[in-house]
Amino acid sequence: MRLGDERESGNIEDRRGSGGRGGLPIGVAGGGLGTIALVLVALFFGVDPSVILSGGGGGQPDAPVARQEGGGSPDAADDGQRRFVAQVLATTEDVWTEAFRRGGNTYQPPNLVLFSGTTQSGCGTAQTATGPFYCPLDQKVYLDTAFFREMERRLGAPGDFARAYVIAHEVGHHVQNQIGVLRRVEAERRGMGEAESNALQVRVELQADCFSGVWANRTQQTRRVLEQGDIEEGLNAAAAVGDDRLQRRSRGVVVPESFTHGSSAQRVQWFRRGLEAGDPQACDTFAGQP
Structure with missing residues (x-):
């Protein structure tokens, strides 16, 4: 991606140096499927599952902050990651601010929390092992950039645009929260069986993938930031975090009824749909077959 001198978002809450390393290894722990798969597999690129299971919804967003918390100081490589994250987040703010404006609404951007190891979120403890997620209760995205290395090494999804896709996907959940999708879905899920x-x-997850495609389309139209190979990186990242691929990698068996994010093919399909259309109206994953 050619981000160059693109502005950095001020909605970065930098907690690196305030938390310890550690936690569970990235992947799916052993044991049965069902709830374990929901809680562990779902932690790749999604809404925090504790919120989905116990209820969500949004409160009032915190005021934008941009600060370094704790006693540590990021090294040069981490500072580069912070700048990249802040620049990508800024492009999402511009895209969704304009999209909401066209609809006669006001977009309230989320804060993005950078942390190392562990930190507290409105949805409970965030760990490196859980991967990036969005918490509707405090309307923040949580990200340990160490996950980007895991994407490349363990999931085979390298590249700056693959990392940008992760951020845009999580912001997609914030968009869903702003327009009421998460609250409606949580209400519908009450009383449902696990598979349903x-x-x-x-x-929900496929719509966030589609929204990330919309972001890519509109950012390219206004800024021409994409380089050769970027789209392939995004499609590869979407495929790498499909439930079928993650389950096959972690336990050698695929159980479709336990999927919480969609298959690799579905994730690629909806990311591509948003990318080609550039229109949030094309992202109705709730009508017909996903």
């Missing part, structure tokens, strides 16, 4: 509830959550 999982299937509804898949539609």
Whole structure:
């Protein structure tokens, strides 16, 4: 991506140096499927599952902050990652501010929390092992940039645009929260069986993938930031975090009824749909087959 001198978002809450390293290894722990798969597999690129299981919804967003918390100081490589994250986040703010404006609404951007190891979120403890996620209760995205290395080494999804896709996907969940999708879905899931509830959550995740494609389309139209190979990186990243691929990698068996994010093919399909259309109206994953 050619971000050059693109502005950096001020909505970065930098907690690196305030938390310890550690936690579970990235991947799916052993044991049965069902709830374990929901809680662990779902932690790749999604809404925090504790919120989905126990209720969500949004409060009032915190005021934008841009600060370094704790006693540590990031090294040069981490400072580069911070700048990249802040620049990508700024492009999402511009895209969704304009999209909401056209609809006669006001977009309230999320804060993005950078942390190392562990930190507290409105949805409980965030760990490196859980991967990036969006918490509707405090309307923040949580990200340990160490996950980007895991994407490349363990998931085979390298590249700056693959990392940008992760950020745009999580911001997509914030968009869903702003327009009421997460609250409606949570209400519908009450009383559902596990398989039916999982299937509804898949539609939530695929819509966030589609929204990330919309972001890529509109950012390219206004800024021409994409380079040769970027789209392939994004499509590869979407495929790498499909439930079928993650389950096959972690336990050698695929159980579709336990999917919470969608198959690799579905994730690629919806990211591509948003990318080609550039229109949030094309992202209705709740109508027909996902």
